[in-house]
Amino acid sequence: MWIAVVVATTLLSATVLPNAPRSDSDEASDSLRKKRSEWRYTFPVSGPEVFYPSDHLDYPAADLTGCRQLVRSPISGVIVDVRDVDTWDATTDEPGTRGGLTITLHGDDFVRYYFSHLGRLMVKKGQRVESGQKIATVGQSGNARNTLCHVHFGISRICPMSEQNVRRGEIWPQPYLDDWKRGINTSPNREVRRLTLRNPSACLLAAAAQRRGGDG
Numbered sequence: 001m002w003i004a005v006v007v008a009t010t011l012l013s014a015t016v017l018p019n020a021p022r023s024d025s026d027e028a029s030d031s032l033r034k035k036r037s038e039w040r041y042t043f044p045v046s047g048p049e050v051f052y053p054s055d056h057l058d059y060p061a062a063d064l065t066g067c068r069q070l071v072r073s074p075i076s077g078v079i080v081d082v083r084d085v086d087t088w089d090a091t092t093d094e095p096g097t098r099g100g101l102t103i104t105l106h107g108d109d110f111v112r113y114y115f116s117h118l119g120r121l122m123v124k125k126g127q128r129v130e131s132g133q134k135i136a137t138v139g140q141s142g143n144a145r146n147t148l149c150h151v152h153f154g155i156s157r158i159c160p161m162s163e164q165n166v167r168r169g170e171i172w173p174q175p176y177l178d179d180w181k182r183g184i185n186t187s188p189n190r191e192v193r194r195l196t197l198r199n200p201s202a203c204l205l206a207a208a209a210q211r212r213g214g215d216g
Helices: 002-016 024-032 174-181 189-198 202-211
Strands: 062-065 070-072 077-083 102-107 112-116 118-121 134-138 150-156
Touching: 062 174, 102 118, 102 134, 134 150
Parallel strands: none
Antiparallel strands: 062 150, 070 134, 077 102, 102 112, 112 150, 118 134
């Protein structure tokens, strides 16, 4: 079994190496990707009295409050996934649907940004966005229906599949949110790269958990 995991991890790593097969859309996206010197970060929720606690249940993420306030792209990049139908059912509480309406952004900084519990969506899958561009409103979709309006904000590595456990958040966003709110252009790229080197198999393990019917 250990050998199988090693082989699978090696295959997964090959999918994210520069010489892996790439689609035309990948190449087009790369041609528009901004350089490090051009990365500009924006606090992702606009409006008064936006609050986010310094912690989060079970894993690193941030919940930003503010009913119907605008959600903005924190950096330029490509919208790679949009869930525009809220299928969460309290009686079954499927982990993969708890986020309700969601958006996943692959930033030009090679970092993945995940937004859930959204209200009105303003972008489509495959769309390129700029830092500060309106992408949605804060809502109460998914299992946030009985809570304060908020948007779940997660920062993680980019995996070759859409797995929930990594995508929902790997590093704490709060230090970056604090800086962006003050106009300080701090990038999570370095922290995400360090985490990926320390734990290279996270994408594979999360995808396997999702196939088994776990949180995934």
